[in-house]
Amino acid sequence: MLDDRDRKILDALQRDSSVPLADLAELVSLSASACSRRIQRLEDAGYIQKRIAILDREKIGVPTTVFALVKTAHHSDDWIETFRGSIADIAEIVEAHRLTGSYDYLLKIVLPQVEHYDLVYRRLVKRIELFDVSAFISMETLKSGQAVPVSYAV
Structure with missing residues (x-):
């Protein structure tokens, strides 16, 4: 406690x-x-998983954020594991979430410039069949961070 x-x-x-x-x-x-x-x-106890350094994306050279919404026609456990493996070593994909609703997955992709998205997209679709991928360019980050509220911790 x-x-x-x-x-x-x-x-x-x-x-x-x-x-x-x-x-x-x-x-x-x-x-x-x-x-x-x-x-x-x-x-x-596992409350602290690891300690990391958060890098300045501008200085590292990946200031652009693209969010990709993914639809698939497949929902088996095997397909999900293949998808997980397909995105695991694409460094530009920094987050991936399985969703409810009209889309199946949301990918957060960081890039040097928006034109680089096509290279990431091509690498992804070579690895796994996707039904639809819609990309959205982030114009401005209004809130960012890894901190979570600790008041709920028991």
Whole structure:
């Protein structure tokens, strides 16, 4: 069971995992060693899956975002696994979601420029049969981030 200190630790770490332990401990009114033990407990319990660095997409050279909505005529477990494998090593596809409604999947694709989308599209359709793919170019990111609300954690 998590308490408010655990939630504060989780919230602070997901916003910046490089925060010095002493600063984090002060934020939650604990000693550094007690805070460190809590972080280890949260990792062991699976609340913290991994610590990563979020890169500046402009500096890395992939400032363009395209969302592709995918329809398929196939819905078997084997086809889904083939699809999963087909997108796994296409680095430009950074997120993939299975959906309800008119489309089956949503892909978030990051690119150096919009013209590069055709190369990603061709790589994908060589690997797996798709019924329809509709692409949408993101004009502006209004909100972005990996942080999730911690108030629901138990």
